[in-house]
Amino acid sequence: MANIRAKQHCVKCDNDAGTTVCGGCQQWLCNNHFAQHREDLDEELNRIDQKCYSFDEKISEHSVMDAFHSRINEWKSASIKKIEDVTEQTRTDLDNYFNKSNTRFKELLDKIKNELALSRGSNNYTEMELERWNDRLNKLQQLLEKLSAITIVGDDPVQPRIRIILPEGMSKYNYGLHNFSLKSQR
Incomplete structure (x- = not known):
């Protein structure tokens, strides 16, 4: 069929x-x-x-990649600016610290020098005063040496900024001189 x-x-x-x-x-x-x-x-x-x-x-145009490169460059510039700002602030803080420390050291040293001059002029000193002045000068010398032990730390992964670490017993405000007395102990 x-x-x-x-x-x-x-x-x-x-x-x-x-x-x-x-x-x-x-x-x-x-x-x-x-x-x-x-x-x-x-x-x-x-x-x-x-x-x-x-x-x-x-695909051949790099418009997307260019945008990312632009963002990376902006981030880089902002990061560099932050680093420069922190660096300048750290430098200023350090300068202020040393200037105030030096001023305080000079004040304390001038007091010792004045006591020496007064005692010499009046011929009023003994071994005890000489020992006290010598002890004060030694303490000032030790504190001055501590200033050189300041550490500047950068690249801390937990706290990514530059910091000043002061030696033990010294702070940003007391310069290690807070317990230092020039009063005569008679």
Whole structure:
């Protein structure tokens, strides 16, 4: 028995003469509409090709990378500025500390020198005064030597800033001289 196939009609014009099925969309089309269908597919292929070309250009452009580089450069500049600010503040703090320390040392030394001059002028001193003055000078000398033991610390992973670490017994405000007395102990 012969296999009789029913005629298929074009989905666009309902024509049943010379219809062909599209292998992609599985629609039956007459010769005219099949040619138009192929042109439509060619146009879509060209649009996709153009998208690929445009995308390739975007990949080749470094606009995204440039934006990140710009942000990194801004971060670098801001970080350098912060480091410069902290460095300048640390330098100022250290200068102030040494200036105040030197002023206080000079005040204490001047008091000792005045006592020496007064005692020498009145010829009023004994071994006890000499020992006390010598002891005070030795203590001042020790405190002066402690000033050179100041440590400047940077690159602390927990606290990323530059700090001044003063020797034990010295603070930013008392210079190690808070318990130092020049009063005569008679």
